[in-house]
Amino acid sequence: MDKVLGVLEVDLESELDSSPQFIVNHFQIEINKVLKLGRNTEECIYSVEHPSVSNIHCVLWGIRFDPESVPLCYIKDMSLNGTMVNEQVLSRDVPYLLSNQDVIQLPNGAKFKFSAVKSETMSQFMTGLRIKSEWDRWKIVPRIVGSGTFGHVLVAEKVDHNMKRQVAKKTVSYAVKVINTAKTRMVKEATILEKLNHPNIIRIHQSCVDALGNVYIFQDLISGGDLFSYLAKGDCLVPISETESLIIIYQILLALKFLHSNGIVHRDLKLDNILLHTPEPCTKVVLADFGIAKELSQNTKERMHTVVGTPEYCAPEVGFKADRNIYRSFSRTATLDPDNNGYDSKCDIWSLGVITHIMLTGISPFYGDGSEASIIKNVRTGKLNFTARQWIAITDSAKSFVKKCLQVSTFNRCDVEEALHQVWVEKHTSQLERIYKKKVLQLSSDCIKIDENIDTFAVVKHKLPKSVKLSPEKNPNKRLKLFSNNI
Structure with a gap:
């Protein structure tokens, strides 16, 4: 799949006031890579030295869910004086979907033309x-x-x-x-x-x-793509740091706590159904696709008896007694036999455990050879291999969290409240709450930075962590600040 989704071309005839170190007049917009325009010479791909231009004035990025999907490129204004697209002012902090040949203009008159690599014809x-x-x-x-x-x-x-x-x-x-x-x-x-x-x-x-x-x-409109495409690189899924994983997991847990307390079980939690606001660390995530969610009667111990979901993420108690052909079509349902005890909201916690496992290692824990029979067999046993090389740098508390979520016995598996009190989450709760207020609720003026030298989070009045690609390349004009796994 082609990484380049669009090109940003500098209008050399506009009032640039650019830094002399930037001599390239066009830049590629790649999948899951955030580009920045503004005065900051370290972080911006093109530095515009003018008092009306903010330090980070606007950001651009591209997403593509899979090779068959339409490439999408977005721009978001982050400035005090505004960014214009085709002479219309963008709303601040709101992503805007770019179209081929759109002209972006900064307050000092600097202009950039966007060209889509693949332009869709939508006339009829x-x-x-x-x-x-x-x-x-x-x-x-x-x-x-x-x-x-x-x-x-x-x-x-x-x-x-x-x-x-x-x-x-x-x-x-x-x-x-x-x-x-x-x-x-x-x-x-x-x-x-x-x-x-x-x-x-x-x-x-x-x-x-x-x-x-x-x-x-x-x-x-959630503009950062899904978690699957964020982790994907070629035919593989690439792991992300414990810090970044934990920030995502914390948000999902808060969403599940809200759902479960209101008697709703998602039942199809997976990478594809977790959407990102921007394809970068510390971003806000949202749960989507509630097509097979179940609304239970409040104040009852009602259980579910329908085989649903995606086998790779599906809890063993959801059932594998139905015809195996059911799993060839996602979200097709079948009813278990009446003697089955059914399942409850803990099926979502199992799915969360699978998601956490993938984010930390790039490996799906029960995928096996990818066949239905292999997945079903592995899910039933629930055997995890923490001796694999992918787990070497992962902390014991993170492993313990995954293990507690992926207990075959629902009695031993944690519920959402217990998951929030697992050591991996609980020891960082105060720091996670600060990040949540800044990045999700946007209530604080403090921005977040991860301290790479100590086993905790540090909140400082400074810039947010740099966006990183799945496999960062060296760039002399851009200093990458990678998250530490040391949490």
């Missing part, structure tokens, strides 16, 4: 899919950001007919999931999510069904 797209271009207060833009067997995910904009703007400002983009038929699963997903409000759970703004039976689910 809406007509061919028989999708409405407007619905209620929404306008659907013919830009695909995702596709699947269910249908497509497009960009949508909220229309406010009463708003009078003093300046031409770019509309905030949302996502709309359009399902080709009114499948019960999708209607169920919208019904569950519309009742939820948590920073780490995808937010649904509205859902509706048209005369043709198409379901429209309007939700937040």
Whole structure:
């Protein structure tokens, strides 16, 4: 899969006021690599020396879920004086999806032209899919950001007919999931999510069904890709540091605590269903795809008896008694025999354990040779190999966390509250809370930096940790600040 998704070209005729050390006039936007524009000569790919330009003025990045998906490039303004795209001001801290030949302009007049490596032709797209271009207060833009067997995910904009703007400002983009038929699963997903409000759970703004039976689910546009594509490099998944893994796991645990306390079990937790706001360390993550989630009766000990989910992440008690062919299609369901004791919300904790294992080592713990029979056999035994070389640099507390999540016996497996009190998480709770307030809730002016010399987190009034690629290359103009595994 090609790493380059777009090119940013410097307009040499604009008022650059650039640092003399930057002589390249075009830059490649690669998968999971964040580029920065601003005054900072160490962090920015192109330094613009002008008082109206912020230290880090704006950032750009590209994502691509897989070789068949559409490449997507985003820009986010982070400045005091604003960034313009095609002479319209971007909303601060809100990602904007770039289109081919867009012109980016900084306050001093410096201009950059964006060129997409692969430009999509969408002229008759809406007509061919028989999708409405407007619905209620929404306008659907013919830009695909995702596709699947269910249908497509497009960009949508909220229309406010009463708003009078003093300046031409770019509309905030949302996502709309359009399902080709009114499948019960999708209607169920919208019904569950519309009742939820948590920073780490995808937010649904509205859902509706048209005369043709198409379901429209309007939700937040999450622009950093999913956790699977973030870890992917070629045909392999590349591990990330314990620090970065822990920050992601902490957010997922808070989301699961909220879900489970409200009687909701996700049941399909996996890398693909964890979305990132930006493809860089310390980013906010959200849980998505609640199509097979289960809403249990409150204040009861109701258990579930349906085989669902993805085998690689699926807890053993969810059931393997059904026909093996069930697993050839994700999310297809079958009912277990009535004598089975069923399962509860701890099935999500098992999935979390698998995710943690993959993030720390790049290895799926029960994948075996990749066949259904191999996965099912390994999941049933629950045997973990902590002697593998991938675990050598991992702390005992992290191993203990994974082991506690991946107990075959649900009696021995931790629930979400117990997971939050595992040593790996609990000894860093105060520091994790500070990071959470800054990066997720955005309540603090303090930024976060990881101290590489001590076994803890340090909060300092300084820049956030540098974005790193999955396999960083040496760059004389860019100093990488890698997280320490020493936690």
